[in-house]
Amino acid sequence: MIEVQELTKKYGELVAVRDLTFKVEPGRIWGLLGPNAAGKTTTMRILTGYLPATAGRATVAGFDVFEEPDAVKRSIGYLPEVLPLYLDMTVSGYLGFVAEIKQVPAAKRRAAVARVMESAGLMDVGRRLIKNISRGYKQRVGIAQAMIHDPKVLVLDEPTIGLDPAQIKEIRELIKSLRGEHTILLSTHILPEVTQVCDGVVIINEGRLMASGSLEDLAASFERNDGVMLKLRRAGGEEAALLRAVPGVERVTVEGGELRVEWGRGRDLRDDVARLALDRGLGLREMRSVAGIEDLYMKIVSGGLEQ
Amino acid sequence: MKNIWSLIKKEIRAYFSSPIAYVVIAGFLLLVGYFFYSLVWWFNAQAMQMAQNPYYAQQININEMVFSPLFHNMSIILILVAPLLTMRLLAEEKKNGTDELLYTSPLSVGQIILGKYFAALVMLAVLLGLTALLSIFAFAFGNPEIAPWLTGYLGLFLMGATFIAIGLFFSSLTENQIVAAFLTFVTLLLLLVLNWVASSGSGTWRSVLGYLSFSPHFEDMTRGILDTKDVVYYLSFSFFGLFLAHSVLQSRRWR
Incomplete structure (x- = not known):
């Protein structure tokens, strides 16, 4: 569902990602694990079409990220590390706007907003302004906007960062509940997140691939x-x-x-x-x-x- | 087109869910209202005097004595107002990280820019439309010609559209709204007064500067003369601003 081949990204002299190759099977939850500044966010930004790569190939849901960016963007839901929220909008108004720009047909928008609010547990805050809700709710709005067009692939950059332990648990449960319907790539620098939520892991450090595979395979080989x-x-x-x-x-x-x-x-x-x-x-x-x-x-x- | 429309709606909602729209509209109306009032008052006094003399009485013209100077005043006020309408358009998205949502949605950079541009044009139309209500008094109690009034407003709209395109460009350059607003203001003011320098120069230099300046192209329109040359000037200047903004956003992503 996600395939990355020899992906390289340079910012001027700085090499953020170097010859990265990995693969995520459909319907699985995969972790992108690495310490800070390992190249996790850069990799995700390339996959979602926010940044172009310097070299290499990447396909998402069968579409080439560089050749068919719009098809990729339609089949991918993305939670950036910095939540892309318009603070002056209400939760439901914001989700409605995202549904529009993700090209959900007008007739299905209302249902789409209701669906993601239900599954992200946002029913109580739908009419509140985003600037007035708690950090945990904001994070859920971020996940909800990623799911609004029912994408095949979800890319979640540090989905539990900055949350308290109870909220972390809730978000992890939410992500686990999406297994099967969606292919999920989530980044984290916290190891237990991978062992608790993910089926497999791609470990990177300083832009290089260190290990990748399902958790069992990795355990067996290492x-x-x-x-x-x-x-x-x-x-x-x-x-x-x-x-x-x-x-x-x-x-x-x-x-x-x-x-x-x-x-x-x-x-x-x-x-x-x-x-x-x-x-x-x-x-x-x-x-x-x-x-x-x-x-x-x-x-x-x-x-x-x-x- | 649908994408652009979604963005226009979002931007207009954003204008009205922050204090910007209300403050700008109120301030603009206050200033224009004051100028209109004082021009009418002055016109009244002049008319009383000139009416004594049958020769001068012929020359009393409300279009030239009230509307033409009013439109000039409004063009100056727009130089202050346009940066306020455009400063947040792209700078704020970048600062808040919401640009990442836009760029990872199936939208083109061109659509994003046009959506924002048209939303600001709607705000401009609202501003100008509200001041047009003041003119009702002039039409109700006086006898102005409609043609110069219409071309005057068309000129203001075209000029404002150019201001907004330039403002959008500066908003694309920075994350800081104040920087964007100030650079826009400086540029607009320079372009407005460029013909002052031109009038003291000579030859090609003089005609180039004179052509680049906003004001000569506006002059005729306030008098009811609609020249395609002037319309083309404003449209091409607007296009140039949008093109620059587009290039900046495009190159940001490919760096």
Whole structure:
């Protein structure tokens, strides 16, 4: 549904996106993950036709972004990072205007506005001026305007930024409810957003592709090992040596006062590790599974891993 | 065309949902009303005197003595008013990030500019239309000729349309409305008084400056003379302003 091939964007000397290639399957929710200034917004602006690319190709819903921009714009709904709201309009008036410029036929406009207000939970604020509603509602108006022409593809730039935890949860639920009907590409620099909402992820850093694929595939290809982080009374070479002796354990390293214990995929040595710690009186304080993708992301953005 | 119409409606709503429209209309009417009143008062006094003398009585002409100077005054006031109508049109969209919505909708840059231009023209027509109501008094109690009155208003509208096109161009250059308004004001004032310099110059220089200036082209229209040359001047100047605005927006996106 979205295909990007060797996309490059330069702002003068600065290369914002470099040879980016990825693909999003229809009906899935994909995350575009990267630290700030990784090129997420630039990529999305190119896909939505706001900016031209310097080189490369991109197609959305089968239309080339550069050859048939109007067809692409009709099949894409876009929530920019800065909400494009006219503060002096009412919520329903604004959505009506967006329906007009997105070329929703006049006869269907009223129904379209009612539909998106319903699904974005805006029924209570329809007649209020946008400048008078809360940040959370504004964000929902932003998502509602992206959905107004029932596009096949939704591109959401940082949809939960600046919201409080309850609002973040609501917006995530809203996005999840759109799965299947729409193909969604959302950008974020928050990892849990990806693991909670998305089916797959494209990780970029400094404009380069670091990894992409469904969450399961990525986990399978990058984590050769399963393992736990162990917090003991004392974490030193002595304890590490003891743990290494557990049958099946492949690697034990000391990381910031904790021990990382790893073993081959497909086994589960958590009981064995815990038993050893208790039997030897190592003072077990905490034991938690290593979250695979989190680990991967931290390695990628800290530059510890090249693809 | 439908796209342009949607944008026109939105802009007109925006004018009236902010104080701009009301403040500008009220101020414009106050100034024009005052000038009209004082011109009529002066005309009255002159007419009383001239009526004593049968020779001068022939020359009393309400068109030349009231409307012609009134139209000139209005053209100066429009120089102040036009930047206020145009300053936010493109600058505000850019500042608020709403341009991203427009450019990612199936709209062309040309449609966006025309929508905004026509909306400002509607505001101009409203302003001029309301002042035309003042003339009802002149027509009810006097006997002015209608032709010079009509060409005068046509001239004001054409000139205002040119002001707006130039204002739109400056609004496309910046995110700052005050900068846009001030640059528009400076440019309009310069173009209005360009013929002052021209009158002291000579040769080609003089005729070029004289042609570029707004005022000579307006002069005839206030007297009831409608020359295609003047109409073409205003239309081509407007087109030039819109073309520049279009180029600026287009190049912004391709940088």
